């Protein structure tokens with residue numbers, strides 16, 4: 001049975017060491033049909049690559065402590081879509097966790113030259129998500145305290161606190177957490193990120209987590 005979405009958010013940690021086994025066909029089919037749905041919804045191109053060991057065997061992957069990483073999701077699309085890359089990519093990450101797979105967002109620690117990328121005119125390559133059966137579940141890591149990541153005029157309602165709890169669990173590049181979420185007087189919510197590597201992708205990831213935690217349709221300002 002699939003893990004409930006809230007539990008998947010709590011249990012997700014980046015996993016870089018995988019078991020040496022292929023992802024079973026039923027899960028590949030489910031992943032691919034979810035990816036098709038996300039591609040239609042987002043206008044981006046997420047592409048599952050299976051049993052391809054080269055991208056994660058070079059020095060950068062070694063430095064990043066990747067092991068047995070043979071499967072990954074390539075993310076491409078029009079330029080300027082960083083926030084959507086994060087938002088929709090994290091939907092796939094959480095779905096993967098629900099069906100028993102582990103993941104890691106990867107912007108740097110792999111061999112880009114080994115991807116054999118074919119880009120259409122006007123298409124940009126963004127980054128990868130590694131995926132497979134983890135050798136372990138990953139480890140909880142430190143987060144900045146909530147008060148360093150959000151502000152609110154007056155009392156913070158529970159839905160906002162719950163949104164923040166999930167936002168703090170969002171993966172960000174090098175765990176930088178360079179974002180600020182603000183509850184405005186009119187009930188709208190704004191989210192901003194500050195210049196840092198991949199900060200716009202991080203912001204999309206954070207927004208998806210916040211929405212899952214708040215359990216309300218958020219009017220992003």
Ligand SMILES: Cc1cc2nc3c(=O)[nH]c(=O)nc-3n(C[C@H](O)[C@H](O)[C@H](O)COP(=O)(O)O)c2cc1C
Nearest residue numbers: 013014064105106107108109171172173174175198
């Ligand atoms: C946009 C983005 C890029 C990342 N790039 C890399 C990477 O190149 N190599 C790596 O080992 N981890 C990478 N990570 C994983 C982060 O280091 C990890 O998410 C962060 O330390 C928080 O840990 P957690 O995912 O276990 O919560 C990346 C994460 C994000 C969101």
